[in-house]
Amino acid sequence: MYGFNINLTGDMNSVRERVTAALQQEGFGVLTEIDVAATLKKKLDVDRKPYLILGACNPVLANQALAADPDIGLLLPCNVVLREEDDGSITVGFMDPAAVLALVDKEGVEVLATEVRSRLERVRDALAG
Numbered sequence: 678m679y680g681f682n683i684n685l686t687g688d689m690n691s692v693r694e695r696v697t698a699a700l701q702q703e704g705f706g707v708l709t710e711i712d713v714a715a716t717l718k719k720k721l722d723v724d725r726k727p728y729l730i731l732g733a734c735n736p737v738l739a740n741q742a743l744a745a746d747p748d749i750g751l752l753l754p755c756n757v758v759l760r761e762e763d764d765g766s767i768t769v770g771f772m773d774p775a776a777v778l779a780l781v782d783k784e785g786v787e788v789l790a791t792e793v794r795s796r797l798e799r800v801r802d803a804l805a806g
Contacts, residue, residue, distance in 0.1 A: 696804065710732070734753065746783045769801070
């Protein structure tokens, strides 16, 4: 599997704020935000439920990853998806850095990937509790 998730109640904006705050507690900032629903509406005139992709980055860990392999930037940042479900709940999905960084055959990357995954799991767990 390439990710893990949690299902939350609330509207997209309030869940986005909760996710951003929980990410900050683990040292992540949001570098990018892609509003997929708005983009598809603009480009294709397709209506979709709210769907956001947040590009989360922990600068210290990103720096370590780039030191291990300059091309690792192709696999960064860690994407976090927020999508509205049919019942109105919001699913928050986290990219599994261990799965993605398994593509990199460089010393130390596996340990780093495990650390990033642990932090993102703590974000998920904080959102649950």
